[in-house]
Structures are given as structure tokens and as C-alpha cells.
Amino acid sequence: MAFEGLTERLQKTMEKLRRKPKVTDADLRETMREIRLALLEADVNFTVVKNFVKTVQEQAVGAEVLKGLNPAQQIVKIVNEELTKMMGETAVPLNKSDHIPTVIMMVGLQGAGKTTTAGKLALRLKNEEKARPMFIAADIYRPAAITQLKQVADSIDVPVFDLGTDVDPVEIVRQGMEVAKEHHNDYVIIDTAGRLQIDEALMDELANIKELAHPDEILLVVDAMTGQNAVNTAEGFDEKLDITGVVLTKLDGDTRGGAAMSIRAVTGKPIKFVGEGEKMENLDVFYPDRMSSRILGMGDMLTLIEKAQKNFDEEQAAETMRKMQENNFDYNDFLDQMDQVSKMGPLEDLIKMMPGMANNPALKNINIDPKQFLHIKAIIQSMTSEERENPDLMNPSRRRRLAAGSGRPIVEVNRMIKQFDQMRKMMKQVTNGNLNGMENMMGGLGNMPGMPGGKLGKMAMNRMARQMKKNKKKRLKKNKKRK
The missing domain is CATH 3.40.50.300 (P-loop containing nucleotide triphosphate hydrolases)
Structure with missing residues (x-):
């Protein structure tokens, strides 16, 4: 993404602010200076930067913010809101004529x-x-x-x-x-x-x-x-x-x-x-x-959800969910899921849309080679129909045959099978907990490095939870209409 340098700089500035037990006027001035430099280095127009910093500082100064319970989070919130205003606040649709064309x-x-x-x-x-x-x-x-x-x-x-x-x-x-x-x-x-x-x-x-x-x-x-x-x-x-x-x-x-x-x-x-x-x-x-959320490293779950809705077949997704709940998720389903995920775009870009992942040190400079998907496909396509439908059949001799058939090292075959088994277990836990299980799993991201804590972190997760519930209601309505 175009804002990685800016995201990194702003996140470091905000993290420094969060570590302070109390935010003083001097701390605020230093933060504003860092934000100004970060925006100028990102090639934002000088006049725009000047007005932006002035507005943020005016809103942040005052007893209510500086003596608040989470002053750093309140400042991040102000920066987020002003960034959004700078870029236009809301999406603007295409103008359309009253008559065609x-x-x-x-x-x-x-x-x-x-x-x-x-x-x-x-x-x-x-x-x-x-x-x-x-x-x-x-x-x-x-x-x-x-x-x-x-x-x-x-x-x-x-x-x-x-x-x-x-x-x-x-x-x-x-x-x-x-x-x-x-x-x-x-x-x-x-x-x-x-x-x-x-x-x-x-x-x-x-x-x-x-x-x-x-x-x-x-x-x-x-x-x-x-x-x-x-x-x-x-x-x-x-x-x-x-x-x-x-x-x-x-x-x-x-x-x-x-x-x-x-x-x-x-x-x-x-x-x-x-x-x-x-x-x-x-x-x-x-x-x-x-x-704005992406620039501040807060992720972009709404876009991620929309991409999933656009690229995933609803009936197929429902069938996959049922299989997960019954622990019948097999390698055929895994292949289908890989194909649909690959349509959403590069995996590293999708990961960075998740809250806390945009500038997580562990994911810095992550670059997932698309060939890795092809290698996994080659291994699965080397399986017999019976092996694909029953993942528990994978004994050592079968694994050696898969390695020879796919042209991949036995270590890679073992790793893929182990990761698949781990994924199956995790999916079963999440689906058995239904929506609440998913929210709990995602809520754990709030403690990861780079994820805004306090009120702002909760806001990001609550927004995602609300969107998921909304999407679920829409699906139920659609299904009723079909019936």
C-alpha cells in the first residue's frame, strides 16, 4: 500500500505517546511535530499539513483530553477523524443522468x-x-x-x-x-x-x-x-x-x-x-x-468483508461452514477455499487489512509468493479421491508418494498436512462458537503489537462485530425470500 512509510512513522509516534502515564503539553507538541514531519515526508501538500496539525492541536489541547483516562487514545481518535475529514469524510457515488446514457x-x-x-x-x-x-x-x-x-x-x-x-x-x-x-x-x-x-x-x-x-x-x-x-x-x-x-x-x-x-x-x-x-x-x-484507519494501522475490516462477499459463493460458503461444524472439512474444500481467497487479491494485502496487522513488526516486508499456493495445489492434486475426502489417511508411505508425485520435498508435504490439521481444529472451535466465537477470536487481536488498545481498539472490533451481524441478517432475509 502507498502509505506504509507514513503508517510506520505515525504508529511509532502514537506508540511513544501511549507509553506515557500522563500526556503533558510538551508531549503533545512533540507528537504534533512528529505528525507534521511524517505527513511532509509522505509528500502531503505543505498548506494541508499546516492546517491539519493546527486543527488537531486545537482539539487535543485542553483539560478534558490531557487529563482524560486514555489521553493518548483520545489524540489518536482526533487524528483519525481529521485524516478522514481531510480526505473527504464519506464516499461519493458516480453522478448519474436522469435518462440514458x-x-x-x-x-x-x-x-x-x-x-x-x-x-x-x-x-x-x-x-x-x-x-x-x-x-x-x-x-x-x-x-x-x-x-x-x-x-x-x-x-x-x-x-x-x-x-x-x-x-x-x-x-x-x-x-x-x-x-x-x-x-x-x-x-x-x-x-x-x-x-x-x-x-x-x-x-x-x-x-x-x-x-x-x-x-x-x-x-x-x-x-x-x-x-x-x-x-x-x-x-x-x-x-x-x-x-x-x-x-x-x-x-x-x-x-x-x-x-x-x-x-x-x-x-x-x-x-x-x-x-x-x-x-x-x-x-x-x-x-x-x-x-484513514489503514494509514493509522487500524486495519480495514469493512473492505475485507466486502471483498469476501464479492468473491465467495454464498451457498458454497454455507456448505463449507456446515462441514467445519461437523469436522468434515477435507482437502477438496481446502482447494475451493484457496481458489476463492486468491481472487480477493495478494494475501499480504488482505492480512494488512486486519486490525493490528498493517504495521505489525512480525509482518513487516511480508511477501507471500503466489507459487506457494501452486505448490500446495500440486500436493493436494497428487492425492487420490479417497485421500482428499479423508484427511486422516495420511500415513508416512502416502506422504512419500505425494512428495514424489508433486515434485515437492517430503518436509514441505509434512508441513502442509500439519498446517491443514491445525486449521481444521481452529475452524471447528470458531464455528462451534458461531458468531460469538469469531468475535472472541478477533477480540484477541486487540492485545497484539500495533493494535490500538483502550476505547479505540474496542471501537474497531465493535464495528467489525456489528458489520458481521448485519451481514448475517441480510443473508437470512435473502434466504427467506428465496423460499
């Missing part, structure tokens, strides 16, 4: 990822709204721009309207809009040209397209790795086009991430989506409160 104009500098982001957005609309989007290829300047758009479109089965590279982009958009209306497409996504930097010719062309198409959304695609340049780009495009929102790409890259925290504060325009990954599915709604 809703027109979305993608703009940005060359190399920011406009075309790929357009594809990700179209796929999201198809999956979540069962929409019928259409692309208009209005970038006639960049070599192979239209070819790239068609490749992206083919991969997600979305039509593209283009007239080649010899027709004026405004005319392409005009004719494309007519075709979209004829075909009753719900959304039109216009892939416009970019430049290496903002120039008059580019802006004039984009302004002409805007005047013709009357887009409901003008989404500026910004590369998070460009730091403060991202903020300057956002200001430039907003001044000329009055953008409606921002999409941050490459947020999973090796970057300080300050752009994400500065853009909303500087331009007043919301960040609507973030791209974290290269797959077409890797486009997420931007939730300022969740991002």
Missing part, C-alpha cells in the same frame, strides 16, 4: 492509466448494475491508443466506437453519442487524449468535447506515484474543465501516497475510486474513513 469523460495526463481505468470502471458497472456501457475512442494522437482500448474492451466484452485517427475527436464523440442512444447503452465512457503535461491545445479539445457531450462525470485519472505533481495536475484540469471527481491509480505502488491526502483538501473535488492492482477487477470505491 450517463456520460463519463475520462481525462488526465499521458501514462496516468486512463484507458485501463476506463476498462475497470466499465467492468464494475457491468458487474454491479448489469449495465451496458460503450466506449468512445477519442484519443487519436497516442500511438496504438485505439488498439489498446479495443484490447481492454474485448477482455470485458464492451463495444468500442471509433472512426480511426484521421477524424476530429469532437466529431468522433458526436457520432459515438448517436450510436449509444440508438443502441440504448446505459453508460458512455469517453477515452480522451492525454499529454505529457497540460497544454492549451489539449485543454481546448477537452473543453470542446465537454461542450458537445455534456458529461455527467468528468473523472480525472491521476497517478498516485507522481506525488505533488498529482495535486498540480488536479488543479490544472479542474481550473479548465471543472472536474467532478478523481481516480487515483497505482496506489499499490512504491509511493509515499501524499497525493491521495492532498487532492480533496486542495481542489475540493472528491476522490471517487482508487486502483490497486493490474487486474480489471482492481478498482475500488474510495472510503476516506477506511483509508
Whole structure:
């Protein structure tokens, strides 16, 4: 994640504060200084940092906070709330037209990822709204721009309207809009040209397209790795086009991430989506409160739960739960679970969404090789049907055969079987305790290094518990309707 350096710095600062039996004015000043330096090093805009620190300090100063039972936790809470406000407080949905099509104009500098982001957005609309989007290829300047758009479109089965590279982009958009209306497409996504930097010719062309198409959304695609340049780009495009929102790409890259925290504060325009990954599915709604929690190392359980709901088959999950309760979870089920977990994204990213794990020293620089999954699959696929269905059959001779069949060392086979047995026992304990068992298990995370203790730690766990209960009620309602 883009904020790892900032998370580490802020967590160290807060941990130092927690260890103090009493927080003095001097301690508070030192904490504010550390926070200011951490934000500046993360490439957050200087004016934004100055205003942020001033606001936090004003709220933290006073007898109620400094003499409170958990003053350090109250300061962390204030920092969390102000970070959320800085980034926009709440998620902002896409603007939609009262009549079809809703027109979305993608703009940005060359190399920011406009075309790929357009594809990700179209796929999201198809999956979540069962929409019928259409692309208009209005970038006639960049070599192979239209070819790239068609490749992206083919991969997600979305039509593209283009007239080649010899027709004026405004005319392409005009004719494309007519075709979209004829075909009753719900959304039109216009892939416009970019430049290496903002120039008059580019802006004039984009302004002409805007005047013709009357887009409901003008989404500026910004590369998070460009730091403060991202903020300057956002200001430039907003001044000329009055953008409606921002999409941050490459947020999973090796970057300080300050752009994400500065853009909303500087331009007043919301960040609507973030791209974290290269797959077409890797486009997420931007939730300022969740991002703030991740930055402070408090995890992001709501996003983790949503990813699980999106990628796990409900009926299959219910069957797996039943098997766990009856202690009948076997290697076939294990393979299915591995496949579904792998769809959610890199395992190290999922672990870091859990409270206390984001900057846990034991998980620092964790990098789980995807090949490990393939090795486990190879071992399980070397088993007979009987062995997969009855994990207790694994005697030494069978294990040696699995090692030979999968091409993996016997030590690795033994380790995998041992871990599977341990996992089975843990799952049985959790499922027998039902939801309360899960809450108790997760509650234990509050004592782990890096997990906020006191009221803030309880808040994170209570929020997760409430969400789990809410999800359970929704599932019960759905099942009743089906019946």
C-alpha cells in the first residue's frame, strides 16, 4: 500500500505517546511535530499539513483530553477523524443522468492509466448494475491508443466506437453519442487524449468535447506515484474543465501516497475510486474513513468483508461452514477455499487489512509468493479421491508418494498436512462458537503489537462485530425470500 512509510512513522509516534502515564503539553507538541514531519515526508501538500496539525492541536489541547483516562487514545481518535475529514469524510457515488446514457469523460495526463481505468470502471458497472456501457475512442494522437482500448474492451466484452485517427475527436464523440442512444447503452465512457503535461491545445479539445457531450462525470485519472505533481495536475484540469471527481491509480505502488491526502483538501473535488492492482477487477470505491484507519494501522475490516462477499459463493460458503461444524472439512474444500481467497487479491494485502496487522513488526516486508499456493495445489492434486475426502489417511508411505508425485520435498508435504490439521481444529472451535466465537477470536487481536488498545481498539472490533451481524441478517432475509 502507498502509505506504509507514513503508517510506520505515525504508529511509532502514537506508540511513544501511549507509553506515557500522563500526556503533558510538551508531549503533545512533540507528537504534533512528529505528525507534521511524517505527513511532509509522505509528500502531503505543505498548506494541508499546516492546517491539519493546527486543527488537531486545537482539539487535543485542553483539560478534558490531557487529563482524560486514555489521553493518548483520545489524540489518536482526533487524528483519525481529521485524516478522514481531510480526505473527504464519506464516499461519493458516480453522478448519474436522469435518462440514458450517463456520460463519463475520462481525462488526465499521458501514462496516468486512463484507458485501463476506463476498462475497470466499465467492468464494475457491468458487474454491479448489469449495465451496458460503450466506449468512445477519442484519443487519436497516442500511438496504438485505439488498439489498446479495443484490447481492454474485448477482455470485458464492451463495444468500442471509433472512426480511426484521421477524424476530429469532437466529431468522433458526436457520432459515438448517436450510436449509444440508438443502441440504448446505459453508460458512455469517453477515452480522451492525454499529454505529457497540460497544454492549451489539449485543454481546448477537452473543453470542446465537454461542450458537445455534456458529461455527467468528468473523472480525472491521476497517478498516485507522481506525488505533488498529482495535486498540480488536479488543479490544472479542474481550473479548465471543472472536474467532478478523481481516480487515483497505482496506489499499490512504491509511493509515499501524499497525493491521495492532498487532492480533496486542495481542489475540493472528491476522490471517487482508487486502483490497486493490474487486474480489471482492481478498482475500488474510495472510503476516506477506511483509508484513514489503514494509514493509522487500524486495519480495514469493512473492505475485507466486502471483498469476501464479492468473491465467495454464498451457498458454497454455507456448505463449507456446515462441514467445519461437523469436522468434515477435507482437502477438496481446502482447494475451493484457496481458489476463492486468491481472487480477493495478494494475501499480504488482505492480512494488512486486519486490525493490528498493517504495521505489525512480525509482518513487516511480508511477501507471500503466489507459487506457494501452486505448490500446495500440486500436493493436494497428487492425492487420490479417497485421500482428499479423508484427511486422516495420511500415513508416512502416502506422504512419500505425494512428495514424489508433486515434485515437492517430503518436509514441505509434512508441513502442509500439519498446517491443514491445525486449521481444521481452529475452524471447528470458531464455528462451534458461531458468531460469538469469531468475535472472541478477533477480540484477541486487540492485545497484539500495533493494535490500538483502550476505547479505540474496542471501537474497531465493535464495528467489525456489528458489520458481521448485519451481514448475517441480510443473508437470512435473502434466504427467506428465496423460499
